[in-house]
Amino acid sequence: MFISSPFLRGVVVTILWQTEIPRQIYARLYCSWRRVRREVEILRDVFRKYGARRLIEFGCGLGRHGYLMAREGFDVLLTDVEDWRFGVAKKLPFAKLDILNDSSEVNGVFDGGYAVNFLIIFSYNDMVKALKNIGKVIGRGIFVADYNFELYNEPREVEVHIGGRIYRAVLESENVTHIDGGVLYGYRIKVVDSMDRVVGVEEASYPVYKKEVVLRAIQEAGFKVLDIIWATWDPVKYMYRLARRESDSAFIVMARV
Numbered sequence: 011m012f013i014s015s016p017f018l019r020g021v022v023v024t025i026l027w028q029t030e031i032p033r034q035i036y037a038r039l040y041c042s043w044r045r046v047r048r049e050v051e052i053l054r055d056v057f058r059k060y061g062a063r064r065l066i067e068f069g070c071g072l073g074r075h076g077y078l079m080a081r082e083g084f085d086v087l088l089t090d091v092e093d094w095r096f097g098v099a100k101k102l103p104f105a106k107l108d109i110l111n112d113s114s115e116v117n118g119v120f121d122g123g124y125a126v127n128f129l130i131i132f133s134y135n136d137m138v139k140a141l142k143n144i145g146k147v148i149g150r151g152i153f154v155a156d157y158n159f160e161l162y163n164e165p166r167e168v169e170v171h172i173g174g175r176i177y178r179a180v181l182e183s184e185n186v187t188h189i190d191g192g193v194l195y196g197y198r199i200k201v202v203d204s205m206d207r208v209v210g211v212e213e214a215s216y217p218v219y220k221k222e223v224v225l226r227a228i229q230e231a232g233f234k235v236l237d238i239i240w241a242t243w244d245p246v247k248y249m250y251r252l253a254r255r256e257s258d259s260a261f262i263v264m265a266r267v
Contacts, residue, residue, distance in 0.1 A: 027131045031179075031201050031210035033072065033096045038170045039179050039201075041072050045249040050078040052239060052252070052261050053124050053154055057084065060152050062121035068109060068144060069128035073099025089116060107147075109140045122151040129155050131216050134191065134227055141231030145266045152236065152265050159221045160258040161186065161195055162245040176204045191223035221260075228264055237263040 029036055053075070057065065063084055067076045070088035073095035079086045080102055088095065089107035105116045123144060132140055144153060168179045184197040196215035200208050219227075228235060239261040241250040250259060 027214055027216070029210070029212040029214075031199075031212050033094070034172060035170065035177050035201055035210060037072055037074070037096055038172055039168060039177075040248065041074055042248070043074065045247075046074045046078055048249050049126055049156070050075055050082065052241075052250075053079065053126075054082050054084075056152075056154050056237075056239070056261070056263055057122055057124075060122065062152060064119070064121045066116065066118075066120045066123040066147060068107065068123060068125040069131075070095070070099075070104070071127075072096040073102060073104075075124075075126055076102050087116070087118070087120075109143050110136060112143050112146070116147055120148050120151050122153060123148045124154040126156055129157050129224070130218070133217055134219065134223065137224075137227045138231045141228060141233060145232055148266075150266060152263060153233070154261055154263050156241070156250075156259065156261045157224050158218065158243055158259045159224070161193065161218055162243060162258075164197075164245050177209065178202050189217060192217055192219035194218075224262075228262065232267055233264040234267050235262060235264050239263070 031039070057063070065079065065084050066087045066089060067079070068089055070076055070090045071094055073088050076086045076088045077099045086102060088099070088102050088104045090104075091106065091108045093104055093106070095102070095104060107116055125144075129137055129140070164181055164184070166181050170177050170179075179199055179201050182198045182200055184195070187194040187196070194215055194217050198213040199211070201210040202208055225235065240253040240255060240257045241259045241261065242253045242257045243250055243259045
C-alpha cells in the first residue's frame with residue numbers, strides 16, 4: 011500500500027502492511043512478550059557468536075524485539091517506515107526508513123541488523139530490492155531474518171483479556187492463490203469486544219515463497235548465507251520452536267558477498 015506521509019514532507023512512502031487493530035490488543039494477540047522473548051533468544055545467540063553489538067532493526071513495528079535486545083546489552087536502533095512503537099519500546103532510539111525507496115534518516119555504522127516477520131510481506135522483486143538496500147545500511151555486518159515457507163492452519167478464533175475486558179479475534183475469511191514460486195495468502199480478521207462490537211479489523215495479503223525461492227532472492231541481492239537456524243511455527247501458541255532438522259520456518263544468517 012502506498013500512502014502520503016505528513017512526516018516526510020509529502021514524499022510517498024511504501025507501506026506494504028498495516029492494521030486497524032488497536033495496538034494494545036494487537037500486541038497481546040500477535041506480539042506477546044512470550045513470543046518476542048523466544049525470537050530474541052535466537053537473535054541474541056547469533057549476534058554474540060559473531061561479536062556484533064551495534065545493531066539496527068528493520069521493520070520494528072511495536073518495537074518489542076528491540077527493547078528486549080537492548081535489555082540483553084545490545085546497542086539497537088529501531089527503524090520503520092512510520093513510528094508504530096508501543097509502550098516501553100518508545101524509550102529506544104528510532105529513525106524512519108523506507109527500505110524500498112531507500113529513503114532514510116539512518117546514520118552510523120552497524121555490526122549487524124535483523125528483521126522479524128518482515129521479509130514475508132514482500133513480493134520476490136521487492137524482497138531483492140529491500141535486501142539490497144539493507145546491505146547498503148549494514149555494510150559488512152551480518153543480517154538475520156526469519157521466514158515461514160509454508161501456510162498454517164490458523165485458529166478461527168483467539169480470545170485475550172486486557173484490563174478486565176475480553177476481546178476476540180475472529181478469522182472471517184482467507185483465500186490462497188498460487189503464484190510463481192509459492193502462494194499468495196489473503197485474510198480478514200475482525201476483533202470484537204464482549205458485546206460483539208467491532209473494535210478493529212485487519213485485511214491483508216502476503217506471498218509465501220518456497221525455501222529455494224527465498225534463498226535465490228538472498229543470493230540475487232548480493233548476500234551469502236552463513237547459517238540457517240531451523241524452526242517450527244506453532245499457529246496456536248503463536249511462536250517458534252527450534253527444530254533439529256530442516257523445517258517449515260527458519261532464521262537465516264547472511265552477509266554481503
